[in-house]
Structure formats: C-alpha cells, structure tokens
Amino acid sequence: MSRLVVVSNRVAPIHEGEATAGGLAAGVMDALRQSGGLWFGWSGRTLPQSVVPPDSLTPGSPPAVACSGPVTLYTTDLTQRDYDEYYKGFSNSTLWPTMHYQISLARFEHQDYLGYQRVNRHFAVSLAALLKEDDVIWVHDYHLMLLATALREIGVRNRIGFFLHVPFPASSVFSTIPVHAELGRGLATFDLIGFQTEGDQRAFSNYMREELQAETCPEGHLQLGHRVVRTGVYPIGVEADPLRAEAIRGRDDPAICDYKGRLDQRALIMSVERLDYSKGLRQRFSAFERFLVQCPEWRRQVEYLQIAPPSRSDVEAYQTIRRELEGEAGRINGRFAELDWTPLRYLNRSFPRDQLMPLYALAAVGLVTPLRDGMNLVAKEYVAAQDPEDPGVLILSQFAGAARELDGAVRVNPHDEAGMAYAMKIALQMPVAEKRDRHASMMRSLRTNSLDAWRDRFLFDLRLAEAGLSAAA
Ligand SMILES: O=P(O)(O)OC[C@H]1O[C@H](O[C@H]2O[C@H](CO)[C@@H](O)[C@H](O)[C@H]2O)[C@H](O)[C@@H](O)[C@@H]1O
Numbered sequence: 001m002s003r004l005v006v007v008s009n010r011v012a013p014i015h016e017g018e019a020t021a022g023g024l025a026a027g028v029m030d031a032l033r034q035s036g037g038l039w040f041g042w043s044g045r046t047l048p049q050s051v052v053p054p055d056s057l058t059p060g061s062p063p064a065v066a067c068s069g070p071v072t073l074y075t076t077d078l079t080q081r082d083y084d085e086y087y088k089g090f091s092n093s094t095l096w097p098t099m100h101y102q103i104s105l106a107r108f109e110h111q112d113y114l115g116y117q118r119v120n121r122h123f124a125v126s127l128a129a130l131l132k133e134d135d136v137i138w139v140h141d142y143h144l145m146l147l148a149t150a151l152r153e154i155g156v157r158n159r160i161g162f163f164l165h166v167p168f169p170a171s172s173v174f175s176t177i178p179v180h181a182e183l184g185r186g187l188a189t190f191d192l193i194g195f196q197t198e199g200d201q202r203a204f205s206n207y208m209r210e211e212l213q214a215e216t217c218p219e220g221h222l223q224l225g226h227r228v229v230r231t232g233v234y235p236i237g238v239e240a241d242p243l244r245a246e247a248i249r250g251r252d253d254p255a256i257c258d259y260k261g262r263l264d265q266r267a268l269i270m271s272v273e274r275l276d277y278s279k280g281l282r283q284r285f286s287a288f289e290r291f292l293v294q295c296p297e298w299r300r301q302v303e304y305l306q307i308a309p310p311s312r313s314d315v316e317a318y319q320t321i322r323r324e325l326e327g328e329a330g331r332i333n334g335r336f337a338e339l340d341w342t343p344l345r346y347l348n349r350s351f352p353r354d355q356l357m358p359l360y361a362l363a364a365v366g367l368v369t370p371l372r373d374g375m376n377l378v379a380k381e382y383v384a385a386q387d388p389e390d391p392g393v394l395i396l397s398q399f400a401g402a403a404r405e406l407d408g409a410v411r412v413n414p415h416d417e418a419g420m421a422y423a424m425k426i427a428l429q430m431p432v433a434e435k436r437d438r439h440a441s442m443m444r445s446l447r448t449n450s451l452d453a454w455r456d457r458f459l460f461d462l463r464l465a466e467a468g469l470s471a472a473a
C-alpha cells in the first residue's frame with residue numbers, strides 16, 4: 001500500500017494530553033494514528049525576517065522531524081513576513097471571513113496574496129524533497145489552495161487530493177475575493193476535492209460553472225478546459241467509543257469532581273469553541289440573557305459554561321469580538337448574579353480533551369450555535385461523550401456542517417435569539433425518553449460517518465482518480 005502524506009498548515013501537538021488548536025489537527029491526528037504516514041506542516045514558530053535572504057523561498061533550516069507512533073511529523077518554520085502575509089493576512093483576514101459569509105470583515109491586500117503564493121511554493125519545495133514515487137498526498141484546508149499547482153510546477157507527479165474543512169460559500173460571495181479565479185483554477189489542479197457537505201460541493205460546482213465556465217461531464221464531474229475536476233462529499237467524523245471512554249475515565253479527575261460539587265445540582269449548559277466571530281458567541285450570550293429574562297424559574301437552577309480559548313489574537317476582528325464578549329459576560333453576570341450564583345462562567349483558556357469529555361458528559365445541554373461552520377467537531381464530541389441512558393440535549397445551529405447529519409439535535413437559527421432562548425427551555429425540560437431517542441439516532445450517524453470512514457472514503461476515491469498529468473492530457 002502506498003504511503004499517506006498529509007499536508008496542512010496546522011499540525012497537532014505531538015504529546016498526549018495537550019489541547020489541540022481546532023478540529024483539523026484533532027481529526028487528522030486521530031485519522032493518521034490508524035493508518036500511519038507522514039504529516040507535513042507549519043511548526044507554529046516564526047523566524048525573524050533577518051535570517052532569510054530577501055527573495056529566498058526556504059527559511060533557513062530544513063524541516064524538523066518528530067515521531068508519534070506510526071506518524072512522522074515534519075514541520076517547517078515561517079518567517080515573520082510569511083506569517084503576517086500568508087497566515088494572518090490572506091488566510092485569516094481574506095479567506096476565512098469570506099468562506100464564512102462575513103464579507104464585511106474581509107480585507108484584501110495584494111501583498112498578502114503574494115505571501116500566500118510564496119508559502120504555498122515553500123511548502124511544495126520542502127515537501128518534494130521528502131516524497132517517494134508512489135506516495136499519496138492529502139492536502140488540507142484553505143491555507144493551501146495553490147499547493148497542487150506549486151507541486152506540479154516542480155515536477156511532482158503523485159496523486160494529490162484536497163479536503164476543504166471550512167464551508168465553500170455561494171458563488172457571488174467567493175467571487176468577492178479579487179483573486180478568486182486563480183484560487184478556483186488552483187483547486188481544479190488537485191486530483192480530487194473533498195467537501196464536508198453536499199451544500200459546499202454544490203456551491204463549488206456552481207462557482208466553477210458561473211465564474212470559470214467549467215462544464216459538467218456526462219459522468220457528473222466538472223470539466224475545466226482539458227482538466228477533469230473530481231469532487232466528493234466526506235463529512236469528517238469522530239471516534240465515538242474512545243471519546244465516551246474518556247468521558248467515563250475523567251469523572252474521577254479531581255478538577256471535574258470539584259466542579260460537579262460546585263454546580264450543586266444545577267443544570268449545566270455548555271459551549272466550547274475557539275474565540276472566533278464565526279462561532280456565534282455574541283448572539284448566544286444575548287440568547288442566554290433572554291432565557292434568564294423569559295424563564296425566571298430557571299434562575300439559580302442553571303449555569304452556562306463557555307470555554308473559548310483565544311484564537312488568531314493578532315487579527316483585528318478577533319480582538320474586537322474578544323473585547324465585546326468580555327463586556328457582555330460582565331454585563332450579564334452583573335445583571336443576574338446573586339451572592340451564591342454566577343449564571344455565566346466564561347473561560348478564555350483551552351482544555352485538554354481528557355477534561356473536555358467528562359465536562360461534556362456533565363452538561364445537560366450542549367449549545368453549539370455557529371453562524372457558519374464547516375463541520376463543528378465539538379457537536380459530535382458532545383454527543384459521543386453522553387451516557388446513553390441519561391443523555392444531554394444538543395442544541396445545534398442549522399448552519400453547522402454537523403447539522404446535515406445530527407438529526408436528533410434541537411436545531412436553531414443562530415440569528416434568532418428568541419428562538420435560541422426557547423430551545424434552551426425545551427432542552428432543559430425534555431423528557432428522558434425523548435432525549436434517549438434523539439441521542440440514539442445521532443449515535444447511529446456518528447458510527448456511519450466515523451473518522452475512519454472519512455479517511456478511507458476520501459483515500460479510496462483519491463487512489464481511483466487518475467494522476468494529475470494523465471487527467472490533463
Ligand atoms: O489553525 P488555527 O488558525 O488555529 O485554527 C484552527 C482550525 O480551525 C478550522 O477548523 C475547521 O476544521 C474542523 C475539522 O474539519 C471543522 O469541524 C471546523 O468546522 C472548521 O472550522 C480551520 O479550518 C483549520 O484549518 C484550523 O486549523
């Protein structure tokens with residue numbers, strides 16, 4: 001069997017027990033642990049610009065290596081300028097807001113796009129030196145849309161697949177990016193493009209037809225000039241049984257026992273996400289406030305725990321949302337708190353998974369209400385961590401990719417604060433028989449769309465796809 005080579009900007013911390021930064025790193029690490037392989041990405045370190053010659057592609061040292069079981073991790077540093085232009089700039093100030101329909105927050109600077117092209121080329125050159133002839137390359141996410149183009153330009157002939165973890169927006173939204181056509185053509189260079197949902201796949205196909213004049217072939221693929229562009233839908237999953245086992249193990253953790261004692265029979269509503277404007281925290285805080293106004297009988301009976309580790313803190317839009325939420329959390333607590341009750345516990349730090357799982361299991365309600373989300377693994381983890389005999393209720397935004405699968409959730413529109421407040425009341429009062437039915441139905445879907453299925457289905461299709469050069473004949 002050919003070796004699997006995964007490429008992503010963010011790689012998981014190699015040591016057990018450390019909190020991962022986001023779902024991509026968590027999901028890819030779990031998927032790779034099973035299959036083994038090589039994982040290439042950014043080290044998370046930046047070098048001062050002075051150590052790199054002005055037009056050099058490769059910052060100084062060769063990639064660093066670490067091993068975690070069957071996974072060999074190669075990481076490369078970026079320069080401060082790379083970080084500013086490629087990561088903070090084009091990836092997270094242009095692409096991220098646009099892919100999440102927040103075009104009023106999107107900023108485009110041509111210089112940032114040049115940095116994005118440069119880092120994609122740098123990844124290609126560093127990776128090419130590590131490749132064997134029959135390696136299968138699986139590239140992840142919006143930071144690396146131009147990687148197949150860069151690899152082909154330097155003569156790499158291996159199969160190259162791409163998986164987009166974030167939503168693909170409507171054609172009219174994606175085309176607000178001044179360089180959208182180059183990105184679209186870059187994506188078309190991959191041998192297979194995977195999406196989280198059918199909606200994302202459809203939006204991409206529409207974009208390719210409307211803006212790049214691609215045509216639909218009789219077999220259903222897209223045709224762009226001489227190239228056949230293959231796409232598929234592969235929802236990322238979780239490993240349900242190990243997560244439940246972690247939830248059970250963690251019940252005896254002293255910090256968890258202590259917190260359970262402090263809750264003192266109060267019902268726990270819990271949310272977990274990176275502090276990101278796409279996650280809908282502001283609207284959710286307001287919905288919780290409405291719930292306390294409209295359901296005074298629940299005051300003192302409930303605590304809302306919001307875990308929100310800071311993310312991309314040097315991007316202005318993230319600083320703004322952080323300031324706003326600090327103000328709102330203080331205001332809501334100031335309005336409702338009593339000597340012996342604080343309604344909203346807002347924590348700006350990350351938790352390792354072995355603590356998150358028992359916390360999920362304690363929570364009567366998992367509140368997951370992003371404005372847009374590619375998938376949202378927290379929603380799936382919350383379901384997996386529950387006791388099937390006495391499960392909690394998931395309240396889930398209709399705009400999370402996970403909503404396509406988790407039909408037992410109480411579904412909400414994150415722009416409808418009154419609707420979310422009502423959903424909290426419904427969830428807290430739900431009879432146990434209904435909670436069990438809903439949970440069982442969601443568990444069936446977690447088992448069908450498992451993490452193994454995500455990896456195996458994508459790689460099966462990629463191995464079938466013709467290698468780039470023959471497809472472009
Ligand atoms: O690497 P960061 O800039 O710190 O951001 C963390 C990750 O956030 C995003 O995660 C996405 O992938 C998840 C797994 O498929 C999915 O559930 C979620 O909806 C997405 O937002 C981002 O796409 C990753 O590249 C980042 O590493």
Ligand SMILES: O=c1ccn([C@@H]2O[C@H](COP(=O)(O)OP(=O)(O)O)[C@@H](O)[C@H]2O)c(=O)[nH]1
Pocket residue numbers: 019020021022023024026272273274307309349350351352353356375376377378379381
């Ligand atoms: O304090 C935290 C917060 C989050 N996570 C993990 O980060 C991932 C978040 O993934 P998700 O798909 O929900 O969102 P993303 O951050 O990737 O947009 C999940 O696996 C969480 O368990 C974590 O380990 N510790």
